[in-house]
Amino acid sequence: MLAQLHQVEQSLNQVILGKQQQIRLSLCCLLAEGHLLLEDLPGLGKTTLAHALANSLGLSYRRVQFTSDLLPADLTGISIYDARSQQFHFQPGPVFSQVLLADEINRASPKTQSALLEAMEERQVSTDGETRPLPSPFFVIATQNPLFHAGTSALPESQLDRFLMRLSLGFPERAAEHQLLVEDSKGSRLQFLTQQLDSDTLKNLQKQVTAVHVSDAVIDYLLSLVDASRNRNDMLPLSPRASKALLRASKAHALLAGRDFTSADDVQQVFPSVAEHRLDPRSSAASHSLSQILLEQTDCPL
Structure with missing residues (x-):
C-alpha cells in the first residue's frame, strides 16, 4: 500500500x-x-x-x-x-x-x-x-x-x-x-x-x-515546542488540539518516509505548517518566522 x-x-x-x-x-x-x-x-x-x-x-x-x-x-x-x-x-x-x-x-x-x-x-x-x-x-x-x-x-x-x-x-x-x-x-x-x-x-x-510508534522522548520534544509557545507574549499559545494535530502529522510524515516510528525530524518537518497559523493568525502562509523561532530555541535532545 x-x-x-x-x-x-x-x-x-x-x-x-x-x-x-x-x-x-x-x-x-x-x-x-x-x-x-x-x-x-x-x-x-x-x-x-x-x-x-x-x-x-x-x-x-x-x-x-x-x-x-x-x-x-x-x-x-x-x-x-x-x-x-x-x-x-x-x-x-x-x-x-x-x-x-x-x-x-x-x-x-x-x-x-x-x-x-x-x-x-x-x-x-x-x-x-x-x-x-x-x-x-x-x-x-x-x-x-x-x-x-x-x-x-x-x-x-x-x-x-x-x-x-x-x-x-x-x-x-x-x-x-x-x-x-x-x-x-x-x-x-x-x-x-x-x-x-x-x-x-x-x-x-x-x-x-x-499505529506508528512514538517514543516518550519524541513526545517530550513535541511538548517542549508547545510549552515554549505558552511562555511568550509575541505569539498565541498552542492549544492541546494543536498538540494532537502535531502528533498526527508527525506520525503521517514518518509513514510516508517508510518508517513505523516517529523521529524528532518528523516533528520539525511538519511543525511550521501545523503551528504557524495558530501562533499568528494574521501571518501569511509563506511566513514561518514564529515557528522557526520556537524550533531554534527549543533543545532537541534526540
Whole structure:
C-alpha cells in the first residue's frame, strides 16, 4: 500500500512542478485525517492540486466557489418537495463528497464559514432535524487569498484552528515554469493522471498512521515546542488540539518516509505548517518566522 502511496506522490509531482515539499505535506494532512488550508495568490495551482489529489486517489470531488451570498444550504443541501409522491426528498449539497475544494473561503459570510467548519469537525451534517454522515474519507481543502485582496476577511482563530495544516504553494521556480510553458500545447496534465489508490486503501493507510510508534522522548520534544509557545507574549499559545494535530502529522510524515516510528525530524518537518497559523493568525502562509523561532530555541535532545 505504501508503494501505491508513493506512486500517488510521484503523479502529483508531475502535475504540480517543483513543489515536492508542499505535496508531501498535503498527503501528510490527508493521512492524518485533517483538513488543509491553502493560502496563495490566484493562479498558483491550488485548484489543480485538489483536483489532482482526488483523481489519483479515486475519490469523489466537488468544488464550491465561496462568495458573500453563498448560503449554508448551498453547501449542505436542501429538502425538495415532490408533488407526485407528496414527500420531501433531500438533495445533498457539495459537502457530501470525499474531497471538497472550498475556494476562497474568506470571501464567504461568517455563517456559511461556520457551516463548513461544523461539517469538517463533526463529519456529519444536520438538516431538517436529521443527522446525515459525510462520506469517508472526508478531506476539505480550503483556499484563501491574502488579506490585502479586496473582499476578503480574516478567519477567526477558532476556525483557523480547525485546519490541521496551512500551506502556500508559492511561485514556481524558473525551470519549472519554463517546462510548464513548453508543455502548454499538450493540454492539462490532469488528463494524464491515473488512479493509484482507492478509498478503502486510503482508509487502511490512515489506520496505519495511528499505529506508528512514538517514543516518550519524541513526545517530550513535541511538548517542549508547545510549552515554549505558552511562555511568550509575541505569539498565541498552542492549544492541546494543536498538540494532537502535531502528533498526527508527525506520525503521517514518518509513514510516508517508510518508517513505523516517529523521529524528532518528523516533528520539525511538519511543525511550521501545523503551528504557524495558530501562533499568528494574521501571518501569511509563506511566513514561518514564529515557528522557526520556537524550533531554534527549543533543545532537541534526540
